Amino acid sequence: MEKYLAVRQTSAQLCGPLTVEDHSLQPMPDASPAKWHLAHTTWFFETFVLSEYVAGYRPFQTEFRTLFNSYYNAVGDRPLRTLRHILSRPGLDEVHAYRDYIDEALVHVLSADLAPEALALVTLGLNHEQQHQELIITDVKNGLWTNPLRPAYRPTPEGHETTAAAPALLLEWRSFAGGTHSIGFEGGGFKFDNEGPRHDVYVAPFQLGSRLATNAEYLEFMRDGGYSKAELWLSDGWDSVHNNQWNAPLYWERRNGEWWHYTIEGMKPLPMNEPVCHVSYYEADAFARWAAARLATEFEWEIAARSCAVRGNLLETGVLQPRAVESAQPLAQIFGDVWEWTASAYLPYPNFRPAAGAVGEYNGKFMCNQMVLRGGSCATPQSHIRATYRNFFPPHARWQFMGIRLANGN
Numbered sequence: 001m002e003k004y005l006a007v008r009q010t011s012a013q014l015c016g017p018l019t020v021e022d023h024s025l026q027p028m029p030d031a032s033p034a035k036w037h038l039a040h041t042t043w044f045f046e047t048f049v050l051s052e053y054v055a056g057y058r059p060f061q062t063e064f065r066t067l068f069n070s071y072y073n074a075v076g077d078r079p080l081r082t083l084r085h086i087l088s089r090p091g092l093d094e095v096h097a098y099r100d101y102i103d104e105a106l107v108h109v110l111s112a113d114l115a116p117e118a119l120a121l122v123t124l125g126l127n128h129e130q131q132h133q134e135l136i137i138t139d140v141k142n143g144l145w146t147n148p149l150r151p152a153y154r155p156t157p158e159g160h161e162t163t164a165a166a167p168a169l170l171l172e173w174r175s176f177a178g179g180t181h182s183i184g185f186e187g188g189g190f191k192f193d194n195e196g197p198r199h200d201v202y203v204a205p206f207q208l209g210s211r212l213a214t215n216a217e218y219l220e221f222m223r224d225g226g227y228s229k230a231e232l233w234l235s236d237g238w239d240s241v242h243n244n245q246w247n248a249p250l251y252w253e254r255r256n257g258e259w260w261h262y263t264i265e266g267m268k269p270l271p272m273n274e275p276v277c278h279v280s281y282y283e284a285d286a287f288a289r290w291a292a293a294r295l296a297t298e299f300e301w302e303i304a305a306r307s308c309a310v311r312g313n314l315l316e317t318g319v320l321q322p323r324a325v326e327s328a329q330p331l332a333q334i335f336g337d338v339w340e341w342t343a344s345a346y347l348p349y350p351n352f353r354p355a356a357g358a359v360g361e362y363n364g365k366f367m368c369n370q371m372v373l374r375g376g377s378c379a380t381p382q383s384h385i386r387a388t389y390r391n392f393f394p395p396h397a398r399w400q401f402m403g404i405r406l407a408n409g410n
């Protein structure tokens with residue numbers, strides 16, 4: 001119950017700095033309005049828990065079942081994803097009233113006897129809402145950046161002003177033994193269906209970079225003509241560079257000969273020691289090739305991450321921007337800062353079976369044309385991430401906090 005209320009409050013808090021108009025921004029089809037996120041996460045609890053398991057439950061408004069469905073065919077129709085910004089009604093106040101109504105009903109049933117399968121769906125709903133919390137930040141960031149004024153989501157908190165950047169700590173290689181390793185989730189607690197079944201994978205000896213690639217290193221790649229050397233790019237990536245006229249990561253801007261980037265606090269001079277962020281898989285792959293290295297497979301990443309505690313620059317730090325490494329660690333920035341692109345296509349593990357019922361559409365049906373990212377970002381809640389967690393995006397996506405850790409060997 002406390003966990004439920006805490007997660008629900010976090011979503012509302014993240015929208016705290018937004019104006020009413022900001023809540024309706026949809027700058028591109030991939031990004032949804034914050035108001036839609038607030039409503040859709042609520043819809044999840046209403047549709048999959050309250051309507052299914054609570055006798056006599058009366059929906060807040062029956063039309064919302066269709067209106068705030070994202071992609072569940074088993075639930076039925078829904079508005080076009082690209083048109084989520086046209087939902088000026090219900091207004092923001094009504095969406096908050098919807099949230100309050102569902103929270104009251106949920107708190108009531110959580111204090112009574114709820115079937116174990118319904119409780120499991122509440123837990124899934126909370127993890128679902130945490131995913132949307134990250135999307136609230138990344139979608140709002142993209143929406144505000146699209147405005148030529150480049151308005152800030154929030155002012156820079158006092159004491160957080162950028163200080164003169166020290167050079168990044170030297171990149172070192174950490175070695176890992178080859179052999180057969182068990183991959184995937186085991187033990188108690190929540191996991192998404194795509195994290196299992198646990199299975200054996202043979203991995204050759206490999207090395208991982210001790211930290212993420214930095215803006216300075218990426219700038220070196222750019223200055224060396226990285227975006228104009230076809231031999232560095234996958235064919236689809238080369239097409240993306242040309243079709244989208246990419247010549248730098250998303251949100252980078254040249255002003256009077258200096259590089260700036262858009263952050264949640266507005267435009268700032270680009271700090272050279274911070275991790276490079278908002279790059280596509282194609283850019284990560286080309287950068288790695290230029291650096292005479294490669295990206296890790298998701299299995300290598302998981303083997304390495306197992307030895308690391310789940311802490312770092314995650315949502316709870318409140319920074320909402322990747323940070324430079326401050327002290328030498330065997331593997332810095334493994335959790336938090338940026339999602340790390342891996343060289344692995346998003347595929348089912350052997351013997352994968354999607355969950356039963358409508359929520360079986362959660363992960364399995366997206367296992368095509370996407371790459372796996374690992375480790376969470378500065379917008380991921382700490383209780384949401386773990387070593388076996390598999391995030392996935394199409395290789396051209398850039399608007400999430402996505403970055404690069406180099407790998408080497410074999």
Ligand SMILES: [Fe+2]
Pocket residue numbers: 040070128132
């Ligand atoms: Fe969703």
